[in-house]
Amino acid sequence: MTCRHYWNPTDTGFECADCGATTHACHTCQRPADTANEACTRCVNRYHQTLADIDHALAHPMAPILHLKATRYDTTTRGGGDSMPFGIGQELEDPEVLAAQLSGTKRTVLELTRNPKTLGDALKNWADMWAEEHGHTVTGNPTDYLRTMTIWATNNPETSAWHDHWEEIRHIRKRLWHLVGLNPQYEPTPCVYCGSTLKREWTANGLTDQIICTGRDCERRIYKDEEELARLNRTYIKLAPNKVPDAHLTREEIRTVYPKLKRNTLNVWIKRGHIKPADQNERGQDLYRLDDITQRLREA
Ligand SMILES: [Zn+2]
Ligand SMILES: [Zn+2]
Ligand SMILES: [Zn+2]
Numbered sequence: 001m002t003c004r005h006y007w008n009p010t011d012t013g014f015e016c017a018d019c020g021a022t023t024h025a026c027h028t029c030q031r032p033a034d035t036a037n038e039a040c041t042r043c044v045n046r047y048h049q050t051l052a053d054i055d056h057a058l059a060h061p062m063a064p065i066l067h068l069k070a071t072r073y074d075t076t077t078r079g080g081g082d083s084m085p086f087g088i089g090q091e092l093e094d095p096e097v098l099a100a101q102l103s104g105t106k107r108t109v110l111e112l113t114r115n116p117k118t119l120g121d122a123l124k125n126w127a128d129m130w131a132e133e134h135g136h137t138v139t140g141n142p143t144d145y146l147r148t149m150t151i152w153a154t155n156n157p158e159t160s161a162w163h164d165h166w167e168e169i170r171h172i173r174k175r176l177w178h179l180v181g182l183n184p185q186y187e188p189t190p191c192v193y194c195g196s197t198l199k200r201e202w203t204a205n206g207l208t209d210q211i212i213c214t215g216r217d218c219e220r221r222i223y224k225d226e227e228e229l230a231r232l233n234r235t236y237i238k239l240a241p242n243k244v245p246d247a248h249l250t251r252e253e254i255r256t257v258y259p260k261l262k263r264n265t266l267n268v269w270i271k272r273g274h275i276k277p278a279d280q281n282e283r284g285q286d287l288y289r290l291d292d293i294t295q296r297l298r299e300a
Helices: 041-058 069-073 095-104 116-134 142-148 150-155 162-180 226-243 251-257 263-271 290-299
Strands: 007-009 014-016 198-200 211-213 286-289
Touching: 041 142, 041 150, 041 162, 116 142, 116 150, 116 162, 142 150, 150 162, 226 251, 226 290, 251 263, 251 286, 251 290, 286 290
Parallel strands: none
Antiparallel strands: 007 014, 198 211
16 A cells, blocks of 8 residues: 655655655645655646646637737747737737836736737747757747646756746736636625625636635535525525624615615604614714614514
8 A cells, every 4th residue: 555645844855754755845835746856746737727727818719809819829029019900909008007007016017917919928938938948949839838848847947947937827827817808707796604705707608607705614605696696695684683683784774684664664763762873884874783673673
């Protein structure tokens, strides 16, 4: 039976508490490496997934409109964008605005750029830089070339500038997904269960019906669709008087919990001081304790 290894950190890396085997730390995630290579399999896989995500964005229907297709197939170096037709959706940036953003934040050009060409060029430059080290010429898709060179690059981090590359490739992926519109869409309402942001993902067939909670510890995580979310919202609100009696609510919110309570009745209670505000929200609206309303309704 092979040992599953229980790694303890040592001065030079890790040692297994069960079988005494040793290994080095992955230079990318610092966890115990599972092979003799400098980067662990998990990091290599993550890198390949990032490249696959970039390809996915470049194959998106929006890619040709943004002139991103050239990144994939055109290997000739072109100067500037003068040969490009007026591109719909092509948001070339104002160099001065970009410079101001760069000096105001700790971010890099790749994190801020709205110019697809900048991203395509960065990708090509990396492929060319690695190719130069080997006397290769990149003739196809730069991501294909980067993929074939992964083990060399991770095992020669200085020559390949692997750590910078790792950072940059992830920025490129993120910006490309943003430009073609693949980034998740955030829902206007928070999660009923945990209050975290809800999102829907874009797929090849458009936006998914499924709504995902971004809260890591959320007991719900996934809503089948908008209908389910709305239904659970209503159910939750009905349970509110028992579940969260101390909740502080606005007059409007009170009427969502108790739809049969007339606006006028509530106003009279407040005016006569039967119900007193417990707090104010950031918009200066009075908030009332839910249980005070519940008690008053029982008496009425
Ligand atoms: Zn072991
Ligand atoms: Zn790793
Ligand atoms: Zn949640």
